[in-house]
Amino acid sequence: MSPSEPTIRFGIMGCADIARKVSRAINLAPNARIAAVASRSLEKAAAFARANNLPPDTKIHGSYESLLDDPDIDVVYLPLPTTLHLKWATLAAQKKKHVLLEKPVAVTVAELDQILAACVANGVQFMDGTMWVHHPRTAKMREFLDDKHRFGELRTIHSCFTFAAPDSFLKDNIRVKPDLDSLGALGDAGWYGVRAILWAAGYHLPKTAVATRALVLSEQGVILACGASLHWEDGKSATFHCSFLTHMTMFLTAIGTQGTLQLNDFIIPFEEHEASFSTASQARFNDQVTGWEPGPSQHVVSTDIPQEACLIRELSRLVGEIKVHGGKPDLTWASRSRKTQRVLDAVKESIDNGFQPVEIGN
Amino acid sequence: MSPSEPTIRFGIMGCADIARKVSRAINLAPNARIAAVASRSLEKAAAFARANNLPPDTKIHGSYESLLDDPDIDVVYLPLPTTLHLKWATLAAQKKKHVLLEKPVAVTVAELDQILAACVANGVQFMDGTMWVHHPRTAKMREFLDDKHRFGELRTIHSCFTFAAPDSFLKDNIRVKPDLDSLGALGDAGWYGVRAILWAAGYHLPKTAVATRALVLSEQGVILACGASLHWEDGKSATFHCSFLTHMTMFLTAIGTQGTLQLNDFIIPFEEHEASFSTASQARFNDQVTGWEPGPSQHVVSTDIPQEACLIRELSRLVGEIKVHGGKPDLTWASRSRKTQRVLDAVKESIDNGFQPVEIGN
Structure with missing residues (x-):
């Protein structure tokens, strides 16, 4: 990691099983850190942070909305049920959060297109969770x-x-x-x-x-x-x-x-x-x-x-390019998700x- | 090989490439030997015998009919084109030769059924060449x-x-x-x-x-x-x-x-x-x-x-049972060929x- 490369701050939206693995990956990636975790209840989010040894300064959010309004988050990771992807991934993009979305990324291509359009419109990077x-x-x-x-x-x-x-x-x-x-x-x-x-x-x-x-x-x-x-x-x-x-x-x-x-x-x-x-x-x-x-x-x-930390490293590198150099999102990953x-x-x-x-x- | 187990005598009908491998297998199997080779020309059969180091006493036949009339043959191996199987495998069975037939055993199940019927009617063992x-x-x-x-x-x-x-x-x-x-x-x-x-x-x-x-x-x-x-x-x-x-x-x-x-x-x-x-x-x-x-x-x-010598060994064992003990052919292999x-x-x-x-x- 070069000195000019920023550490990208991840917020985890939901405490699904797979979020445990991705939390560890964020910890292991050299250019990323966990900044916050959210659940629909404060207690559940706090319990997840404890159980997964998240850093002591990890912010705990009692709602997804609160996570999306947190200015100290660059990327939101969404391990939510697929039918919720359209709502929350779109909202995350609108809140200028980069989006790491679990697979399958949507129920249909039509839904995914709405998510991707929101990402493009808001200049945020999109990547799916295929490790x-x-x-x-x-x-x-x-x-x-x-x-x-x-x-x-x-x-x-x-x-x-x-x-x-x-x-x-x-x-x-x-x-x-x-x-x-x-x-x-x-x-x-x-x-x-x-x-x-x-x-x-x-x-x-x-x-x-x-x-x-x-x-x-x-x-x-x-x-x-x-x-x-x-x-x-x-x-x-x-x-x-x-x-x-x-x-x-x-x-x-x-x-x-x-x-x-x-x-x-x-x-x-x-x-x-x-x-x-x-x-x-x-x-x-x-x-x-x-x-x-x-x-x-x-x-x-x-x-x-x-490999999951490699994913986080690559995503953080792309987000860093946008954050530091004002670049545009790389659409390669969105295109691959869409074809799948x-x-x-x-x-x-x-x-x-x-x-x-x-x-x-x- | 027990003392009571006979050495089964194989005749090779046709000099296809695969017959080289099967000749070697017959040589390697402890209860089998090559007794004759046939081609549509004497020269071709003789050349095959030389090229594949067949035993010096191997009989050379200049026609398939001649091989089938040879009384010193127990099993005929048929590496012929599939469309010729019906004619020659049926004829082999009628001449009381046990049949080792290359795959695919026939063009259709209807043709195979005629071959298998001939084997049953003449009390000869059938096996296909799947090694x-x-x-x-x-x-x-x-x-x-x-x-x-x-x-x-x-x-x-x-x-x-x-x-x-x-x-x-x-x-x-x-x-x-x-x-x-x-x-x-x-x-x-x-x-x-x-x-x-x-x-x-x-x-x-x-x-x-x-x-x-x-x-x-x-x-x-x-x-x-x-x-x-x-x-x-x-x-x-x-x-x-x-x-x-x-x-x-x-x-x-x-x-x-x-x-x-x-x-x-x-x-x-x-x-x-x-x-x-x-x-x-x-x-x-x-x-x-x-x-x-x-x-x-x-x-x-x-x-x-x-594995191809294991096939020859197993076929020779079954043929030996019939030859020595007057048993009936084992229909297991015919059934498997037919299902395929x-x-x-x-x-x-x-x-x-x-x-x-x-x-x-x-």
Whole structure:
């Protein structure tokens, strides 16, 4: 951190479980600090600050409005239920707070567009809470995918994220409540699969989405498991599957004309400080077709701070540019969020229309 | 090999590339030997015998008919183009030869049923050439899937096999000729994905198949890449993808309620004598959601002889039972072949009818 780089002050809006992890990340990022925490009750916010060892000078707010009016906050982190994003993220932007929004960023692209418009209008930075894209491993994997010799041209992507939610989650968690998170597993676990596919595809949107019949709905109609295939104009294709109902599994396989990338922990690495991925390039069977030549290679990437702290560091760097140099917000992250949400919308539409193909507009 | 167990005599019908590998396997299996090789020309058969160091006393036949009339042959191995299977496998059975038939075993289930009927009528053993199911690794993986504590109940399977065929293959190989192998990549690479899915599902047939739109056809209409999702009555689902057009990639992921099985070399292990697979059981994120607890385990399985020799050993054991004890053929392998072919038929039908769901009968 250069001497001219400011320390960005974060306010946490809501005490969801994930806020614990992000609080720690803010503490670990060299250019950020926790300045305040808010809940709908002072007691809940104070308890969160104590339980998570927030700095003693952390301000405690008993309402979200109070946090947004706090002049000593640069960025607001919103780990709220998805249906509340439109109201609070928009209001945060209007109060000139930079916005770190949990995924799924909205219930629909139409809602997200209102949030993003508010961010642009108020000159604030927007970023969603997808952490793995900030891990240095992801940059190394990008190098592989961009290598025409080792990987060639991307043709196919397969992705999967499932976890076995406990009964209590399936009954009470906000992610299965139609009024709080109507996208269910698609918005939660599916977000990662879609994002990984778009990441691999250089954030080029597919043309068509078709949901598979591997759909499970709760009694209230919330998605507990689903999947889809995605198809690009140039013949590229992808599949993803997501579920709250099966054992923890995550994989990402990107197949090119010359190489393959594979990993089984892309969202949250098995271990915090070191993560790996596998590549194979120009692999063939040996002459007797009894083994591979060459076999795959394993690549290990260390990180000085956890991926979620990398996210905070990057966001704080962008906010610092605006704060110190009066720059404009970087719209790259907003665009990536929007494309992810756009594909989720199309998959949801395909589910709702009986697994028919849905064209993905802009 | 017990003293009472006979050495089973194999005749090789045709000199396809894959016959080189199977010749070596017959040599390596303790209860089998190569007795004869046939081609449509004596010269070609003799050249094959020399090039592959077949035993000096190997009989050389200048026609398939001559091989089938050879009284010193127990089993005929048929690495012929798929469209020729019906004629030659049926004739082999009628000549009382046990049948080892390359995959895909037929163009349609209807054709396979004629072959299998001939085998039953003539009391000969049938087995297809799928090798990986005979690797001791597969038995260890089966133990994991059958373990209610470590794996729970199977819910989802994802499988993929692609390889980048050279231009010469895409122009001239029998697997892209409509009159020789009309199923193309579906019958070749797709066979393995479907078989792996059925294997994981305990060979219970799915109820429905739906081809994905990730379909590539050659100018002659042969499948170069395709995929499908499969759906069972009980809510289980699976996907597979296969291609001749992208880098060598194979994976099998089976997800249960309590555990996950993953491997990236299920068809042909990276190395011949040692193969591995990964399992995870009751994995969760740690308290801070920054890592896995527990992480996955790697399991290494050695094999005394290569998987293709394990296949020959098992087939020879079954044939020996019939030969020495006058037993009846074991129909397990025929049933597994038939189920695989049944699913291929349904996927092909779904492709032909514009990706509509196809019910899979018996």
